[in-house]
Amino acid sequence: MRDLLTISVDAMSGDRGASPAVDAVCAMLTEAPGLRVLLFGDEGQLNSLLSDLPADAAARVELRHAPDVVAMDEAPRDAVRRKKSSSMRLAIDAVKAGEAQACVSAGNTGALMAIARFALKTLPGISRPAIISAVPARGGRTCMLDLGANADCNARQLFEFAVMGTVVVSDIYAIERPRVALLNIGEEQIKGTDAIREAAAQLESSSLNYVGFVEGNDIFSGAADVIVSDGFTGNVALKTMEGLARFVALQTRRRFRKNWASRLAGLAALPVLRSLQASLDPRRYNGASLVGLNGIVIKSHGSADSVAWQTAIRSAMLEVDKGVPVQISRLLETQLTETQAP
């Protein structure tokens, strides 16, 4: 029999409470007979949500009581100091203790990153962990990092992000030599910051598949598999997308509801509009990874439903299966040897 793979799940920290997390855990336990789950949260609440689970699946979930919850607006520093018995902290501690191979949480990103850094520490050779996620693009998707863990980044950190992004994309999406690009702006006069120009030079002399600079519009053009930026720029780009997508959806609804003719047209167009929305649906892309840590931590959207939670758990299982942290260390070592060679 194949070894069981154990995921620790923080069921309490998302916007929608424990229910979508537990639903997803139940579905995944049924789907994946090799999966074991440590479920952290309020014992009473979780027990009642788990009551319908078939015996086979129930045998593979272990409920662990956590009396505390990290709030969505809690300052990361406070979460690290004060929430030592929160579901988030205990779920990450389970990874640190080797009881679980990965952790999934829908909690506040800043707190999750702070607790994960504190408990798991960064991989040797990595200065700062980063947040990576996929966004829809022509031909499939583009992965972007950093999405908000590090506001200012130097060239070395951008280079490390490129290494981490290469590993995640090749492992998760089975792309052999992912094309890596640096996010930049197009005006020649001020072609990027010093950090970006230096990172470009380092990437050009590396063995990574570096394809050069891209601009904001290239996120969706399929020009690269991995787009690297500092966390400030990446976060603004991500939030800009989310905002524009919501604005377009709102405008579309408003215009189709204007009068009975447009309502009829909307009805006719509904299947297409739904398939369009599904293709842009963040749930399909759910599961940002916190990379560069001594352990695997997946961040689900705060408002993730059961479907999105399942995607996040699947990402965690895949990263465990591929051994993402070990791969990052290995690729980084090769790069250092190469770039330091005479």
Added chain:
Amino acid sequence: MRDLLTISVDAMSGDRGASPAVDAVCAMLTEAPGLRVLLFGDEGQLNSLLSDLPADAAARVELRHAPDVVAMDEAPRDAVRRKKSSSMRLAIDAVKAGEAQACVSAGNTGALMAIARFALKTLPGISRPAIISAVPARGGRTCMLDLGANADCNARQLFEFAVMGTVVVSDIYAIERPRVALLNIGEEQIKGTDAIREAAAQLESSSLNYVGFVEGNDIFSGAADVIVSDGFTGNVALKTMEGLARFVALQTRRRFRKNWASRLAGLAALPVLRSLQASLDPRRYNGASLVGLNGIVIKSHGSADSVAWQTAIRSAMLEVDKGVPVQISRLLETQLTETQAP
């Protein structure tokens, strides 16, 4: 009779050649009897494009031959040094010489900014000029700056952008006390860069209507009238919007063309989809301003058609009418007096 208002037009530097610029000039001369235009470009070409103009309008356009053109991919430095007889340079020189009150060009932004800075110089008290433009948002629009003129910005520069944005928005959109926000990211742990935090402190103690930090998604939420950022972040956000809008349009077309049922639905939905596209149409928002200079320079989209060109010329006329540069100097002076007061 009201004094004539003179706009210098660089008809040659856009992606689509002189025709949309000349068409727009003809339309605007007919629409605005107080408008006079100095038209810079290839004399032969422009003459033939102007041949149908009614006598009254023809009397208010003066054709000035420019033997050279700044290429779309020309390095700004080269444009300043080598293209002294280009349509772009001569059109800006006309503003410098006081022959025109504003200049409109659809040429390469970097070159336009470099030539404008070189020829017109910045306003007293302004460290760096910036690029400002409107994007669609709930309730109308949001104006953003800087969109790419300055990659790195310090707190003082961000503060100046806030002053310039306030003037442009109150003059152009008749909003009395525009709400000004700083673009930032949401993670508490790394709440922005030092420059942003310092700029926030300066804005809080100013008389501007500063409403705090916003995130990328707020660009479209109508949370602010002016959103201030460094030119790197602003440019990435703008290009990200353009890229996503194009991606969604492409996906929409593809899905409606899938089979005959979806084609029929697309036909029914066409009026709504068209009105939706129009509401997101960059042509309605065409005309970025280069602000902070001793003169008015409007940048039209490189691929602007005649409609977009007309919007740009209208913006130029409005800025002349309101005296935007003088207003900026005045508001800046008030701020300095206030913040330096004991």
